[in-house]
């Protein structure tokens with residue numbers, strides 16, 4: 001039996017992870033769960049999965065939750081301290097990092113330092129501090145198995161051939177505004193951007209998909225996970241989301257991984273690797289389907305190229321870009337800035353930043369905090 005902690009269990013990846021546990025016939029067990037705001041759903045999860053630790057980030061909600069679950073033998077913890085305990089508990093084998101945003105960085109590093117394997121959904125962690133995270137994993141002999149569908153695909157295609165890679169080709173759905181001009185994008189509202197054609201995801205990543213910042217974050221994620229250079233990573237738009245990514249090898253062979261667009265498949269694989277377990281998900285049916293590929297429109301979606309250039313500069317710049325983007329996405333969702341302003345503000349924040357080399361976690365956290373404050377101050381000026 002594998003014992004897991006799920007950080008962010010009330011979210012899209014978190015609930016799907018629990019679905020995988022539910023269907024594992026007792027081969028997966030939950031030791032700790034964490035939530036931020038959704039106390040009622042969290043209580044249901046605690047009743048069903050009986051974790052020993054339940055972390056509620058928000059203090060008031062934690063007080064409420066404590067009263068709701070007094071009848072259960074669960075320890076209710078609060079805030080970052082609680083997350084760190086959930087990530088490092090001695091009983092846990094694997095930590096699923098399914099929180100949204102760079103808040104996942106500290107618990108991920110703590111988990112690695114405690115010798116835990118990571119099933120990594122929280123890409124912002126690798127964007128903010130990829131080198132630090134990968135080095136910490138290596139030093140502690142831990143594996144980081146990707147949950148992100150593209151990276152799970154690459155991971156599976158690479159298997160055994162890591163030294164013969166020529167190129168990684170990440171596929172992208174193109175989001176809800178594929179084919180739109182920059183002028184037309186000026187009119188995009190949060191309601192329009194929250195409708196993704198193929199995937200049902202949390203709000204933050206759905207907006208990132210609509211701006212293609214998500215693919216930019218994924219390029220940086222791939223760079224660190226697979227140890228390749230930026231010029232070895234290409235992006236192809238594949239609107240059907242069936243081919244989850246590809247790897248081209250030096251002999252000209254290209255391997256691709258295909259599947260229905262359902263995150264439970266890569267989540268399950270991250271938890272069962274190197275085994276493959278059965279499940280009850282629908283089969284992929286290809287008959288009569290056409291699979292198409294096209295180049296991304298970098299003029300309409302400048303975030304993709306911008307994120308790659310921040311990645312190339314390195315140091316604290318990707319952390320700053322990511323933090324500013326988090327602020328902008330939340331401001332866009334709250335109706336405080338327009339769709340096109342997200343790019344302007346993230347770019348302005350990056351330009352104002354004095355890039356530093358990342359020496360330790362503190363350097364990253366300071367840069368992240370600075371970027372949040374700077375981006376927020378620009379929004380308040382506007």
Ligand code: NDP
Pocket residue numbers: 007008009010011012013014034035036037038039057097098099100101103121122123124147148149199200201202203204205263
């Ligand atoms: P959701 O917004 O659906 O869920 C986020 C989870 O994190 C929730 O449990 C939420 O709690 C919790 N959370 C939010 N803010 C905080 C915080 N400040 N402190 C602690 N916990 C917090 O996100 P997703 O599940 O969509 O995404 C999670 C991660 O996985 C992201 O990094 C995303 O990029 C990545 N990912 C997601 C995919 C998807 O299909 N959804 C695909 C590939 C990667 P609560 O709900 O209680 O407020």
Ligand code: MG
Pocket residue numbers: 148149150218
């Ligand atoms: Mg993805």
